[in-house]
Amino acid sequence: MGYLGNATRFESVTINGVNFSSHFVSFTCSDASANKNGLISTTGDLVFGNYGEMPSMEDYDRNAFKRGHEVIVNISSPGLGTVRHPRGLLYVISTAYEPQSDELLVQVGCRLALAALTDDTSEFIDLAPVPLDPAQRTYANVSASFAAAGKYLFQDNQGALVQGDFFDGDSFAGSAAGEWVSVYGTTALSVSPLAAGNAIPDQIELSYQVPSDALATNQSGKIEITETLSHYFLQYPATLFIRKPPELPESEPQEPRPPAPRPKPPAKTSGCGNSPIPPSTDLPSSGPSDSPTPGGSEIDSCSEDYETRQQTTYVPVTKTSLSRSTYSGPSAQLSDTYSETYGPAMEVNQQYYADKMAYCRSLSATSCSPNGGCKMEGLNNVKQSYSTVTNYYGAAGELSKTVTDNYATRLSGAIPSDYRSGEIGGEGTFWRNIYPTSMYRVTRQTTEYIYGRNQTIQDTYTWSSSTTRGSGINGNIDALSGIKTHERRISTTITANPIRPDTANTVTTSTTERTTTIVLSSNYITPPNAAGPYVVKESMPVPVLFENDSQIASVVNAYSYYLRSFVLGDAYGINVAETLRDDIVSNWRPGKPFRFYDPRSGKISALRMDACSWGLDASEGVVATSGIWGGFSNGTITIPSNLSGDSRPDMGSGGTPPAGPGGDISIGGETIVDSGSYYWEVNIDVTTAVTKDFWGENGILPITPTGLVAEPGATLTIWCTGFIVGPGDLLDTEGDGGIPIEFLGSLVTAGATVIDADLFAP
DSSP: OOOGGGOOEEEEEEETTEEOGGGEEEEEEEEOOOTTOOEEOEEEEEEEOOOTTOOOOOOTTSOSSOTTOEEEEEEEETTTEEEEEEEEEEEEEEEEEETTTTEEEEEEEOHHHHHHHHTOOTTTGGGOSSOOOGGGOSHHHHHHHHHHTTEEEEEOTTSOEEEEETTTTOBTTBOOOOSSEEETTTTEEEEEESSTTOOOOSEEEEEEEEESSOOOOOOTTEEEEEEEEEEEEEEOSSOEEEEEOOOOOTTSOOOOOOOOOOOOOOTTSOSSTTOOOOOSSOOOOSOSSSSOOOOOSOOOOOOTTOEEEEEOOEEEEEEEEEEEEEEOSGGGBOOEEEEEEEEEGGGTOHHHHHHHHHHHHHHHOOSSOTTTTOOOOOOSEEEEEEEEEEEEEOTTSOEEEEEEEEEEEGGGGOOHHHHBOOEETTEESOBOOOOTTOEEEEEEEEEEEEEOSSOEEEEEEEEEOGGGGTOOSSSOOOGGGSEEEEEEEEESSSTTSOOOOOBOOOOOOOEEEEEEEEEOOOOOOSSSGGGOOOEEEEEOSSOOOOSSHHHHHHHHHHHHHHHHHHHHHHHHOEEEEEEOOHHHHTTOOTTOEEEEEETTTTEEEEEEEEEEEEEEESSOEEEEEEEEEEEEEOOEEEOOSOOOSOSSSOOTTOOSOOOOTTOSOEEESOOOEEOOOOOOOOOOOOOOOOOOOOOOTTSOOOOOOTTOOOOOOOOOOOOOOOOEEOSSOBOOOOTTSOOOGGGTTOSBSSSOOEEOSOTTOO
């Protein structure tokens, strides 16, 4: 397979601790690019087959492996022995069974891939190098935060989350040493350009946001209160009567006669007409303040020509509703809600107050006083009802359960037999007062969510009080002692998924925009004028939420270098495929530096590994990587004698490679990695002012004579001094900061230039 000195082979695979090596067919995975992406996630596929008499690994119901089961892949090599594959610790995401080939596909991913699936950033939100507003702490924004600082976060093959700088060790002064070497035609299986044909920009105009005021704070634990006050009229539920004189014809208007004096009825006889006789004993009562009171101060006409009429009565009432929401869940999601309502007592059970008025009237009403002096009760405000809603969340911040309790007054569930002991001739013979202050639980509803790999199960349990069936308020009427029902919904779509609870309205930091220019080159000519400069507009992926200017400048400078390096690195970079050698396997990480040698041109390119794709089967392992260019090395290459053939012919499945004294391919004598010229722009604003004064002999300024012409002259000289160094040969300036003519306008003879001091310091 080309560079056989360090060829690797598949060794073993386990899922949740169970060895499936005998079923192994292949393993492929890929890593996300670090270009404008700080969270380097890994996803891939494991394929298992069935051979001979082995038990089938069919998984029609997709339930053989649970999401989150640990997957470990080991490889072996002549130099390292048995080691873990560079991406050899991942987790199950899903499965798919192929009946025709009798193969099981297991989709796997790292912890970051699982976090992207659930948008759970709890494990690494505190690692974000650029702070985020509380409302912006999503997976995508955390990834952008790392990228904005030129950093990355990835999961290594031991399961740990590791952060680093993609271009660690690179600067305008030099480049990190390569950790392995690819040789075209010898070790490289394939080579191709990264960005073929794309125009390279001359400048990047970078805009970024900085705080214009104080930073926003997390509002987790916020309590939101809403109150509503209503004024309205309500019809009183009881029947009321009035005494009215007869209506006279309009043609015979007469003065209304004053009502006749109300006669005093004799004891135990009717006072007027056929009204009932008031009882001679006191009324039994369960409470002194809410008992029906016969009689009263009402004085109605008892004239025979007056008539009794039924009257509809409306009374003014008020109602107050209060809702209190607490946002203490993950990411300031709604944790619980409390709601209550205060209103007139007669609203909770109008039948009760209608019957109470009728009972009182039956005891004391007369033809002359049809209402019997009974008072309209139930107009006072009481707590009519209240409810609580509590949300419970899982480890990933997902809604797992919601519990809702509804409470009401006992009076609301009462039926006539609860407050009247019986009837004689349609009239109640005894009255029991029910006070509207005692509360009970009417219903409870619990909704639980079970999230499977490919389905969501929604279980809804409902408890209802016996009062909902009209049984009255005797006995235990709490909902948990009542009627229970259960409903289950199973969905492979989003039908059974819960609606995400509300999140506190988190304040976003107010920002202002700034811009800076990154000069890459001047790779154009004019005319035509349309040839350049080619300017690309970019922006920082997240606001730079630091209040300190030095911190802001540090992040902007880091992202400027990161952006410049990726733009040029993509333009000059190459895709390289290699066998999975020991020096690639060892200490792999995003941005691992390596060298690529093309013997046809004699150039050695300094590259970094980005967006790797890994392949492994029973006989071989390979990796293809996007090599991000960093410059050309001035080193020399040594190719040892322990190589067998080259990468172009088919070398078979390989075996024990021939021994040789040469060791690994190496680059020696490297002192410079030339990444090209470094450009900068300096904008100099010059303001000049010329003043011409006319003075007399005595030093007093006289009036300027008319017709006088003055022609003042001025000379402006601008120069810059500074200290310019480079990683190669250095040339000295003249004493006044000028460049000697023999240097042909350049102080640097080799390597990239570096500003090591304030170039434009006076």
